[in-house]
Amino acid sequence: MIKEAIQYIVGLGNKDVVDVNLQTYATDKLHLIEAPTPDVLEVHSLSGLVDYLDSHFDGDDPIMIHIKSPTEVTAYSSVNQDYNRNKWITAQAMLPSFRFDNWYDTENFNIKLQSCFVKNDDRDVMLKVVGNITEDQVKTVSDDGVSQAVVAKVGVAAVGNVEVPNPVALAPYRTFVEVVQPESNFIFRMQSGPKCALFEADGGAWKHKAIENIRNYLTDSLQTEIGAGRITIIA
Numbered sequence: 001m002i003k004e005a006i007q008y009i010v011g012l013g014n015k016d017v018v019d020v021n022l023q024t025y026a027t028d029k030l031h032l033i034e035a036p037t038p039d040v041l042e043v044h045s046l047s048g049l050v051d052y053l054d055s056h057f058d059g060d061d062p063i064m065i066h067i068k069s070p071t072e073v074t075a076y077s078s079v080n081q082d083y084n085r086n087k088w089i090t091a092q093a094m095l096p097s098f099r100f101d102n103w104y105d106t107e108n109f110n111i112k113l114q115s116c117f118v119k120n121d122d123r124d125v126m127l128k129v130v131g132n133i134t135e136d137q138v139k140t141v142s143d144d145g146v147s148q149a150v151v152a153k154v155g156v157a158a159v160g161n162v163e164v165p166n167p168v169a170l171a172p173y174r175t176f177v178e179v180v181q182p183e184s185n186f187i188f189r190m191q192s193g194p195k196c197a198l199f200e201a202d203g204g205a206w207k208h209k210a211i212e213n214i215r216n217y218l219t220d221s222l223q224t225e226i227g228a229g230r231i232t233i234i235a
Helices: 002-011 046-055 106-116 121-131 205-221 223-227
Strands: 017-020 023-026 031-034 041-043 063-069 072-077 087-092 148-153 159-164 168-170 184-191 195-200 231-234
Touching: 041 046, 046 063, 046 072, 046 087, 046 205, 063 205, 106 121, 106 195, 121 168, 205 223, 205 231, 223 231
Parallel strands: 041 087, 063 231
Antiparallel strands: 017 023, 023 031, 063 072, 072 087, 148 159, 168 184, 184 195
């Protein structure tokens, strides 16, 4: 129905409609009228992306994989005769939520440390500090601008000053789970409430490491296709 309408309209100007490579053109200047564009597949893992590309489900055409960010990877077709590319598939990482530069009460902060960060030594030290802070406000604090000391339980019944580690090296879940989560430095601060917050302190360097980890994973997983010249990876 749509095609017949197009043919009628262009016929008013003495133009013909032709099909070339499954695309519809008007013959006056070989003007493209109707370009079929398939829906982009969406997955949430790098393994899903690799499985699709290994399957050759949509053919054996050359593919370019673009690592756009630590959370997004897209596979494109080569440029067609109209200088356009098609997106074949996009992988979007599904990540837990943690708000940096925001204050959490100690209970929620404790939960977030365990659910949103990879276990390492600094995370475990922070859990001990946060989990043992007294309910009193953090007011007996020694603070030199870098490290803090807060009142916390240091024994079964005793309380004492405990130094808050700073900076801390942590590995939040910030990229696809198939690759190693980059570790970077954070400023850990506390205030009355008591409340806790983490502030990023690596200038975004972790993003470059995450992209490198994704590239290494894809290169290892798709080495046969890359060796055959079918797949190219850019970042």
